[in-house]
Amino acid sequence: EPSFRSEADFDPITGNIPATKVEISVSCRRLFISCGGMLISASLSLPAVCILYTQGVESKQWREFGRTEVIDNTLNPDFVRKYILDYFFEEKQNLRFDIRLEKPLGGIPGKKCGTVILTAEELGNCRDCATMQFCANKLDKKDFFGRSDPFMVFYRSNEDGTFTICHKTEVVKNTLNPVWQPFSIPVRALCNGDFDRTIKVEVYDWDRDGSHDFIGEFTTSFKDLSRGQSQFNVYEVRTEVNLLSFSVESEHTFLDYIKSTSLHYMNPYQMNAYAMALKAVGEIIQDYDSDKMFPALGFGAKLPPDGRVSHEFPLNGNVENPYCNGMEGILEAYHQSLKTVQLYGPTNFAPVVNHVARYAAAVQDGSQYFILLIITDGVISDMAQTKEAIVNAAKLPMSIIIVGVGQAEFDAMVELDGDDIRISSRGKLAERDIVQFVPFRDYMDRTGNHVLSMARLAKDVLAEIPDQLISYMKSRGIKPNQTPLDSSPTGQTPPTGL
Numbered sequence: 001e002p003s004f005r006s007e008a009d010f011d012p013i014t015g016n017i018p019a020t021k022v023e024i025s026v027s028c029r030r031l032f033i034s035c036g037g038m039l040i041s042a043s044l045s046l047p048a049v050c051i052l053y054t055q056g057v058e059s060k061q062w063r064e065f066g067r068t069e070v071i072d073n074t075l076n077p078d079f080v081r082k083y084i085l086d087y088f089f090e091e092k093q094n095l096r097f098d099i100r101l102e103k104p105l106g107g108i109p110g111k112k113c114g115t116v117i118l119t120a121e122e123l124g125n126c127r128d129c130a131t132m133q134f135c136a137n138k139l140d141k142k143d144f145f146g147r148s149d150p151f152m153v154f155y156r157s158n159e160d161g162t163f164t165i166c167h168k169t170e171v172v173k174n175t176l177n178p179v180w181q182p183f184s185i186p187v188r189a190l191c192n193g194d195f196d197r198t199i200k201v202e203v204y205d206w207d208r209d210g211s212h213d214f215i216g217e218f219t220t221s222f223k224d225l226s227r228g229q230s231q232f233n234v235y236e237v238r239t240e241v242n243l244l245s246f247s248v249e250s251e252h253t254f255l256d257y258i259k260s261t262s263l264h265y266m267n268p269y270q271m272n273a274y275a276m277a278l279k280a281v282g283e284i285i286q287d288y289d290s291d292k293m294f295p296a297l298g299f300g301a302k303l304p305p306d307g308r309v310s311h312e313f314p315l316n317g318n319v320e321n322p323y324c325n326g327m328e329g330i331l332e333a334y335h336q337s338l339k340t341v342q343l344y345g346p347t348n349f350a351p352v353v354n355h356v357a358r359y360a361a362a363v364q365d366g367s368q369y370f371i372l373l374i375i376t377d378g379v380i381s382d383m384a385q386t387k388e389a390i391v392n393a394a395k396l397p398m399s400i401i402i403v404g405v406g407q408a409e410f411d412a413m414v415e416l417d418g419d420d421i422r423i424s425s426r427g428k429l430a431e432r433d434i435v436q437f438v439p440f441r442d443y444m445d446r447t448g449n450h451v452l453s454m455a456r457l458a459k460d461v462l463a464e465i466p467d468q469l470i471s472y473m474k475s476r477g478i479k480p481n482q483t484p485l486d487s488s489p490t491g492q493t494p495p496t497g498l
Helices: 252-259 273-288 326-335 349-364 383-393 413-419 450-461 464-473
Strands: 020-029 034-035 038-041 051-054 064-068 081-088 096-098 115-122 128-139 148-155 163-168 183-186 198-206 212-222 234-235 239-251 293-298 301-303 307-312 323-325 370-376 396-403 433-439
Touching: 020 051, 020 163, 064 081, 096 115, 115 148, 163 183, 212 234, 252 383, 273 370, 273 396, 273 450, 293 326, 323 326, 349 370, 349 383, 349 396, 383 396, 383 413, 396 450, 396 464, 413 433, 433 450
Parallel strands: 370 396, 396 433
Antiparallel strands: 020 081, 020 115, 034 038, 051 064, 051 096, 128 183, 128 239, 148 163, 148 198, 198 212, 234 239, 293 323, 301 307
């Protein structure tokens, strides 16, 4: 049996857009036009097309997104060409569908001019493309392929038991034994990555007036088709339809060619910016921890096997024991996670901040102090919630270090730093300044001396930690004792966030 990628196979690096792809199919039923104030059936000679318009969020102007193919000679068109849009859960996206005939579809108050049927389905991650070819053999003189003009229509099944058209072959004119041209179709259009999903194929004899004669139908699946030309792909529809060939290839995208430029790209000869920042800061911080066991969390990714989006997942994949042994353990878990998760938006900081705050809230006697290191590209989707989380955390024994990597603008991170204007939320000022932000790019030595650069980074990042710790102790009237302060004892180590 051939093997294929499934939806559960994630592509790290390329999935960092905070949206999902949705495919919209369009069908119409009982189209009418207006003529002299009266509704009449659209002439069967009038071609129909559907045009989709999207509305700008700010401008509110309608812009054409795309249009279907033109279908002649039918009052009930099922358009094969689909619309594929980015769907953002947190946004209201207005869409307008215009059905146009050679004469415009009339609009008479109180009168129905037909029905437009929209079907939407979230698309899977499968980017394979299938190419196949069919033929038919005449069985006897009574079969429908005796000098006919046959064509085939492919449908994929939906969860509610209905079917959505996904491909229509060309018409083979005046033939006894038709051989259709090979055609290619994305696997997600054919079955959306579900290899067992039912695929229905209808066979018709073409008629110029649109009243095509139904010859028959059969059902199959991607799994069956993948067996190629064999006894499993011979179908009876008053004649014999055979699969001649079937192959699958991956469709490469623009991102496939440029993904090596990702900030998470793992160069075999040099650490990426995330790893360099983690190592530079972490190797200093770890000396203040007794057992050097650190939980390391990622935020903003789809997790296997079901693609659930998480904003606080263990890099080592172990929910019950997210602890990594020192910086080397964290780096190893980080590199491994890039192979198993799909980076994905939105990018929420608040869950990780609140995660550490829960540890800190449990120990406020001065015996422990928690430091959260966040390494980010600067994108943040929950600014208001993060500010509230930081304001609440400011009264707890914890500090937050943010290292910004990449060339993006870090205005949001500067605001969270609060050096110029103390951070606030809902009119409440943070009790202390607990955030220190530095952009990683400011420490890249043009001479290539990474050791010196990272030493300067660590020094500046940690510069405010002593004062932040002291300010907390003083505010709580806690005096130092002879027991060495542990920034995070066994079982309650604060996490690193990537």
